Amino acid sequence: MELLHDPELDRFRQEIRAFIAEVLPPEMKARQRTKIMNNATIADQQEWMRILNRHGRAVAHWPVEHGGCGWTPQQLFIFNEELYAADAPEFDWGGTHMLGPVLYTFGSPAQREHFMPMIRNGETYWAQGFSEPGSGSDLASLRTSAELQGDKYIVNGQKIWTSGAAHARWGFFLVRTDKNVKPQRGISFLIINMDSPGVTVRQIPQINGEAHLCEVFLDNVEVPADQLVGEPGMGWTYAKFLLEHERTTSSFIYWSKRELDRAKEIARGETVGGRRVCDDPAFRARFARVQADLLALEWSVLRVLAHEETGFPEAAAASVLKIRGSELQQEITMLQVDALGAKSLRYYEPTPDAPTPSADWPDYAPGRTTIALIARAATIYGGSKQVQKNILAKLAYGL
Incomplete structure (x- = not known):
C-alpha cells in the first residue's frame, strides 16, 4: 500500500466537514462534548440518525441499493473520522453495523422491507443478545433455546452484558434451535420484540455510575417464526459474518x-x-x-x-x-x-x-x-x- 496525498480526498473531507457543520444541531454537539455518560443519549442518537437519513447518509457504508453512498473505504474512513472529530452522536452500531449487513445479505425480502427502514431512520435502539452467563467468549456453548411450535418459536434462556437493552424495542439474538447436532450447527439468528411477554430486562450498575449493560431473561417468549433470519442452524455463520463484516x-x-x-x-x-x-x-x-x-x-x-x-x-x-x-x-x-x-x-x-x-x-x-x-x-x-x-x-x- 502506498500512502500518497490525494487532493480528491482532501476535497471530500472539506465537503463532509462543511456538511456536518451545517446539519449537526449546536445543542446536540454541546451535549456530546460535555456528556458525562459513556454513550450519547438514545434521543440524540435517534435524532441524529433521522438527520443523516434525510440527507441519505445514515448508512453510508451499506450497498447503494440499500441506502448506502457508494463511497470508497478511504472516503468512509474520512466520513467517520469527521463525525467523531465534530462530536456528533455515535451510531446505533447494533442496527447500522451489525444487524443491517446481516439483513441485507441473509434476510428475507419481508424482513429487509420491515426492519431496514427502521434502522436507517433511527426508529429504535437495537439490543445484541449474544453473551450468556458462562458463554461469553465461547458463544458455541450458549444455552438459550428456541423451540418451533407451529408458526412461532418459544424462547427460554438468559443473556448478559446486553448493551442498551433497557431502551431497546427490538433485539437480535443467538438461540439454540437444535440440540442434536454439533454446537455451532444448532444455533439460529432470531429477531425478538423486547416488549414481548416473558422478556425481562435488568440493568447492571457499572463502576462509572451508568447502567447501560443489562441482563435479559426470556421466559416462554413467543416469537413469530418469520423473524428467524436466514436458515435454521446458520446463526453461527451469520454471527461470524456480523463480527467480521466491519x-x-x-x-x-x-x-x-x-x-x-x-x-x-x-x-x-x-x-x-x-x-x-x-x-x-x-x-x-x-x-x-x-x-x-x-x-x-x-x-x-x-x-x-x-x-x-x-x-x-x-x-x-x-x-x-x-x-x-x-x-x-x-x-x-x-x-x-x-x-x-x-x-x-x-x-x-x-x-x-x-x-x-x-x-x-x-x-x-x-x-x-x-x-x-x-x-x-x-x-x-x-x-x-x-x-x-x-x-x-x-x-x-x-x-
Missing part, C-alpha cells in the same frame, strides 16, 4: 483520535506548579509515545481497508486491531485523567447535561474519569484480549 471498527480509531486531541487540550489548559502540564517533559514523552502508537494503529486500519496483501488472514488483522485499539483506549483516557490531576476526583452524576463550565471547571473536565473507568473493560468486551491473542496465534501462526 473488521476495523474494533480498533476504535476514530474515537481514540478525538480523545487524544482532548488529552492535548486538557494538558494545555491545566497547570502544575505554575507550569502547563503539556510543558512537563515526562508528560510530553508519554504523550508522544501514545501518539506514535495511535498513528501506527491508524496506518494498520488503512492497510486493512486497502486489502493489502500481508500473508495473514484478515481475521488475524482484526484481532490485532482489537488488541491495540482497546489498549490505546485505556492509555488515552488515563492520559486525560492524569492531566486533570485532582480535578479528576470530582464525581459527576451520569446525566445527559453537564454542569455549566467555569474557570475552575472547564467543559473538558466532566466525564473524563467516568469514561476512563469504563474503558478498563475495553480489553474484555467484544472478545477479551486473551481470546484475541489465542485467535491470532491460531490464524497467523498455526499454534
